[in-house]
Amino acid sequence: MSHHFLEVQDLSYTYPDGTEALKGLSFRLEHGEAVGVVGANGAGKSTLLLALAGLVDPSGGIVNVGGTILGKKTVGEVRKRMGFLFQDPDDQLFMPTVFEDVAFGPANQGLSPEEVSNRVRQALEDVGAIGLAERQSHRLSGGQKRSVAIATVLSMLPDILVMDEPSSGLDPKGRRRLIGLLARFTHTRLVATHDLDLVMEVCPRTIVLHEGCLAADGPTRKIFGDQKLLETCHLERPLCMQGECR
């Protein structure tokens, strides 16, 4: 199976104010691969993810999702395959109740009400939020919102999972559950985060962005072992590696 690959060629994006957020990025994720995207604030992580989902129009380059080139005519097709988790869960939750929010995606996929209901229950159970189903989305705590936001993505059973800061706001148990979920998810995963320990546990490969450029792309342990690279990119070793000699 190779239809869940994700390829980016020479991708560039400039904001309307002239800020160059992405400068000719190129990489490829194979089917089932889990890749972490790390970098300092403003390195271009979120912009990269937005460009992959066709939410911002790149000023140059190609995004190929499982053989479909992302464009105006194909953006719907690409979004059907890609589950996208936003950085701020308040952006992701917009329906009156948690149930309706998690059901929003599956309902748009044209599933029957029974199937939608099953998907919602499964996704909420996966993130440990089944007890929140009848709650109002905007009245949840930050961590609960994050869990429900993850469920809104999982309920769509995406082929490719793209997540922006998935562990922010989660308590240790929620974070551990997320790590388990990401480890069990067999399809392609791209996780942009500052949680380097999560990357260590979930992603065998890491991409480092620095000022919109691809600073490094390789095995996670090797990347996080490169002290000079980490310093240049305003990063530091994950906590789990800080005891190791430098």
Place this chain on the structure above:
Amino acid sequence: MNPSTGRQSGIDPRALWIVTFAFILTVTSFGKYEISRLTPLFLYPVAMTAFYGLPLKELGKRILLVLPFILLVGLFNPVFDRRAVLEAGGFSLSGGWVSFISIVLRSLLAVSSAILLVLVSPFDRLCLGLEKMRVPRVLVTQLQFLHRYLLLLKGEAQRMIRAHHLRCPVNRPKIPMEVASSMIGSLLLRAVDRATRIHWAMLVRGFDGEIRLQRPLSFSWARDGSFAAAWGLFFLLSRFVDLPGILSGWVLAR
């Protein structure tokens, strides 16, 4: 139950819409000098408020918001219509004042019924009710977006005001005009930004212009039909029978 708005109605939103429209139609159909015959209609907001345990303070606050506009509508009536239409015990009241009072009463009734409608049923279910009543989907979706945008605007405004107050040395500081004007500007920009991100979140989850709710509506003739019929009958009675007149005649006769 929502503690801030009271008990939510189990009545089908279609029945609620029909009753509200019928109420507003009845209220607005009275003549411009009518006051006493409007009074029985106050039973509707009072009964709904009591039955659903709605907080009067919340209702009052919302009515206060629109009160200036209501007063503005009838403000010039006493100036232009000085003909005496009511005389009792040497005291006369001009047509302008009577029509002004009538406008205020009718507006209060109409506004309170609209507020009650929103308080007793979730807005999305009300929109679904409209859709089931064959109101064009484009219009219903616009209503839903408008509702969300207003909530969003409110949330952003609260955050900005909190941030302002936390950086002020006095308790509950007043926001100076020049600061307020720049805050309003950035509030609109922030709200637009957030609205854009929410729209993106909808798009990536397959939004195609229709919001599909998962809890289907079920119209029960026994519950919803009788609710609409009972109130409809009362409105008709209030409109075509002088209930206050009959009541006062009955009281005087005794």
